[in-house]
Amino acid sequence: MQHKNKFILLIILTIVSLSLISCAGKSVVTNLPINSTNTPSPNNTPTVIVSLTPAVSTPEIIPSPTEIFFSVPEGRILFEAYNKKEGLNYSVIKVHDMKNDEAVQIIEYGQEVDGQIVNLIHPSLTWSPDGHWVAFVGTDIRSDVWIYGYQDIFVAKADGTELHRLTYSPEYDKHYLSWSPDGNSLLVAMGINQQSDLYLVGAKNGEILQRFTSSGKVFMGTWSPDGKKIAYGDDSKLFIMNADGTTSTLVSKTPINLYVGGISWSSNGYQISFTSSEDNSGCDNVYVNNIITGETTRLTSLNQAHNSPVWSPDGKYLAFTRATYDCKAGVGEGFWDVYISNLMGDEQKIISNASFWTSISWAPVPSLEIGKQYAITELGANLNLRVEPSMNGKILEKLPIGDVVTVLEGFVDANDYYWWKIRTQDGTEGWAVEMANWYAPLTE
Numbered sequence: 001m002q003h004k005n006k007f008i009l010l011i012i013l014t015i016v017s018l019s020l021i022s023c024a025g026k027s028v029v030t031n032l033p034i035n036s037t038n039t040p041s042p043n044n045t046p047t048v049i050v051s052l053t054p055a056v057s058t059p060e061i062i063p064s065p066t067e068i069f070f071s072v073p074e075g076r077i078l079f080e081a082y083n084k085k086e087g088l089n090y091s092v093i094k095v096h097d098m099k100n101d102e103a104v105q106i107i108e109y110g111q112e113v114d115g116q117i118v119n120l121i122h123p124s125l126t127w128s129p130d131g132h133w134v135a136f137v138g139t140d141i142r143s144d145v146w147i148y149g150y151q152d153i154f155v156a157k158a159d160g161t162e163l164h165r166l167t168y169s170p171e172y173d174k175h176y177l178s179w180s181p182d183g184n185s186l187l188v189a190m191g192i193n194q195q196s197d198l199y200l201v202g203a204k205n206g207e208i209l210q211r212f213t214s215s216g217k218v219f220m221g222t223w224s225p226d227g228k229k230i231a232y233g234d235d236s237k238l239f240i241m242n243a244d245g246t247t248s249t250l251v252s253k254t255p256i257n258l259y260v261g262g263i264s265w266s267s268n269g270y271q272i273s274f275t276s277s278e279d280n281s282g283c284d285n286v287y288v289n290n291i292i293t294g295e296t297t298r299l300t301s302l303n304q305a306h307n308s309p310v311w312s313p314d315g316k317y318l319a320f321t322r323a324t325y326d327c328k329a330g331v332g333e334g335f336w337d338v339y340i341s342n343l344m345g346d347e348q349k350i351i352s353n354a355s356f357w358t359s360i361s362w363a364p365v366p367s368l369e370i371g372k373q374y375a376i377t378e379l380g381a382n383l384n385l386r387v388e389p390s391m392n393g394k395i396l397e398k399l400p401i402g403d404v405v406t407v408l409e410g411f412v413d414a415n416d417y418y419w420w421k422i423r424t425q426d427g428t429e430g431w432a433v434e435m436a437n438w439y440a441p442l443t444e
Contacts, residue, residue, distance in 0.1 A: 070346050073312055074099040076158075076363035077319060078125045078134055079338060080355045081105075091120035091355045093136060095158065095363075096338070098350060106160030107136070114165040116140045116152055124359055126177040126186070128203075129436035131365040132158050132416045135166065135186060135203075137174045153177065153188065153206065157416075158363075167206040176220035176263075181227035181379055181437050185209060189219050189232075198232055212245045222263045225437045227379060231272050233260030238274060238289060252289045252296050262286075262308045262359075266315040267437065273299075273309040273318055283327040286320050288343075299341060303328055307336070308359040313367040313436065317342055319350070321358050364436035366411045366418045373442045376403045380438030385430040389419030396430045404442065405432075 077096040081103070082089040093107035111118045118138035125136050134156055139149035150170035156163040166186075167174075175196055178187040185203050189196045195216035200209040212221070212230065221232030223243075230241050231251070238252040238260050251272070261275040261284060270292050275284040286299040286309045299318065300306055305327040309320040319340045336358045338351035354360075368374065376383055381401045386393035389412040399405065403425060410420035410431075417433035 069348060070342055072098050072340055072348070072350060073314070073317055075312060076131075077338065077351065078127060078361040078363065079103075079321075079351060080120060080123055080125065080358040080360075081351075082335070082353060082355045083109075089355070091123070093120060093123065093125065093134075093160075096351050098340075101350075103351065106134070106158070107156060107163070111163065113138075113154060113163055116150065116154075116165055116170065118154055118163075119149065121149065122357060122359065124175065124177045125361040126179045127158075127361050127363050128179050129181050129183050129364055130417055130433070131363045131436075134158055134361075135177055135179060137177065138165075140170065153186065153201070155203075165206075166203075167201060176222075178222040179203070180223055181225060181435075183435065187221050187223060187230065189221060191216065198230070210245065212241065220261065220263050222265050224265050225267050225269050226377070227437075231263050231265055233263055233274065236260065238263070238272065240291065251291050252294070262306075262320075264308075264310045264318075266311040267313055268315040271311075271315070273311065273320075275306050275309060275320075286318065286341075288318075299343070305357075307357055308361075310360055310362045312362055313364055319360060319362055321354060321360060324353075365434050366420075367436075368407050368410070368420050368434055368439060370407050370409060373404055373406050374439035375442060376401055376405065377438055377440050380435065383432050383438065385422070385424065385428065385432050387430055389414050389421075389431040391415045391417075393431065396428055397424070399424065399432070405439075 075098050079094055079096060080091050081094045083092050090109045092105050092109055094103045094105045096103040109120050116138060117140040119141055121139040123136035123138065125134065127134055135153055137151055138154045139151050141149040151174045152168065152170050153166040153174060154163060155166050172190045172192055175189040183203060185200050188199050188201055190199060191197055196219045197214055197216060198212040198218050198221045201207060202209055215234055217235040218232050221230050223230055228243050230243060232239055236259050237250055239248045240251050241248040259276065264273045270290060272289045272291060274287055276287055277284045283303050284305045284307065285301060286306050287296055288299055289296045303326050305323040307321045309318050311318055317340055319338060321336045321338050324335045324337060336354045336356060337349050338354055338360055339347050340350050341347040376399050378401055383399040385396045385399055387396060405422040405424055408421040408423055408429065412419040419431045419433055421429065421431050423429045
């Protein structure tokens with residue numbers, strides 16, 4: 001598949017650029033360790049989505065945007081970047097603060113963590129739903145490796161501290177990560193011998209909890225904002241399945257059945273972005289599928305490859321990466337830039353000279369706004385309201401599903417959470433933590 005070939009090419013280029021030597025190939029295990037009792041057989045029979053109720057309205061998408069200045073939203077973008085050392089490029093992970101227009105490096109390449117060397121070769125980045133942790137794929141390239149490196153999932157705090165190894169299955173290629181909205185697990189596409197399927201691993205211990213697909217052609221998937229469904233690309237088609245893996249629904253086909261890449265689900269619950277190409281040139285553009293109407297719209301239309309479209313927490317913007325060279329001309333210098341689009345025909349560059357085929361992830365929180373009202377969602381049921389912004393603060397009450405709250409002040413960053421002072425419907429005031437999708441806005 002084309003995106004797999006790009007991954008292999010990236011590894012080869014990185015090996016050359018780091019002047020590493022290659023020796024004998026490694027041995028591999030032919031079967032992934034799965035718990036058969038937690039492995040449903042997915043039903044891939046295509047059906048049609050007939051009704052989905054949108055949570056909020058969505059801006060009209062106008063394709064073929066032009067670069068123009070507009071006010072970009074506040075937020076943080078996690079991205080893979082190039083640094084130079086002794087004249088050579090190597091990848092690191094940085095966080096770009098759009099409010100201050102500055103980037104801070106949080107993960108260096110080549111660190112050793114629990115027996116693994118953490119090199120960053122298409123690391124597939126994802127934020128935890130509380131915005132305090134990041135996960136990525138680290139590749140260990142050693143002298144006994146040929147073409148493929150040993151890969152595992154690593155987790156660190158958003159400032160790069162407390163870096164630790166989550167999984168211990170280095171012989172399996174890991175292609176795409178998506179942290180579950182409840183924070184308890186990670187969706188990962190992984191496999192061997194150029195095959196891949198979706199698995200669920202625990203966010204605390206890295207154990208495989210469930211296997212979702214079995215076609216060997218699934219290289220990426222992502223959660224719906226409510227955690228009830230998973231969107232994934234199977235070969236050249238976009239599917240949606242229930243989070244228990246019981247039913248798969250065909251949502252969209254790519255223009256000429258090439259492949260689906262860079263899947264991201266918007267916070268409004270009914271738009272999914274992805275990348276694809278209309279020919280074999282490698283000119284991947286960004287598309288948005290409305291899963292209510294079934295309509296797929298092309299957002300970009302350029303002879304430059306695109307990757308990793310991600311939605312802003314409010315669903316009003318898309319960020320994506322774009323190559324700095326004409327994709328029909330070849331690899332070029334290998335640099336990519338990060339752009340943001342307001343979906344109204346405007347876009348602008350926010351990060352220059354990121355790494356080759358770079359992936360990005362938009363921090364999910366904080367997104368509450370002072371003075372606005374929100375309803376507690378199913379994910380946020382029984383939310384603790386405390387007298388102070390601390391896990392040690394006395395609990396005033398537990399907020400039920402549907403309870404309407406007004407945001408009074410915040411946020412306060414404490415105990416690995418973002419805290420907001422809120423007022424409930426009965427007038428009680430206190431502090432509550434924010435997690436992505438625990439609150440639904442009552443108005444736009």
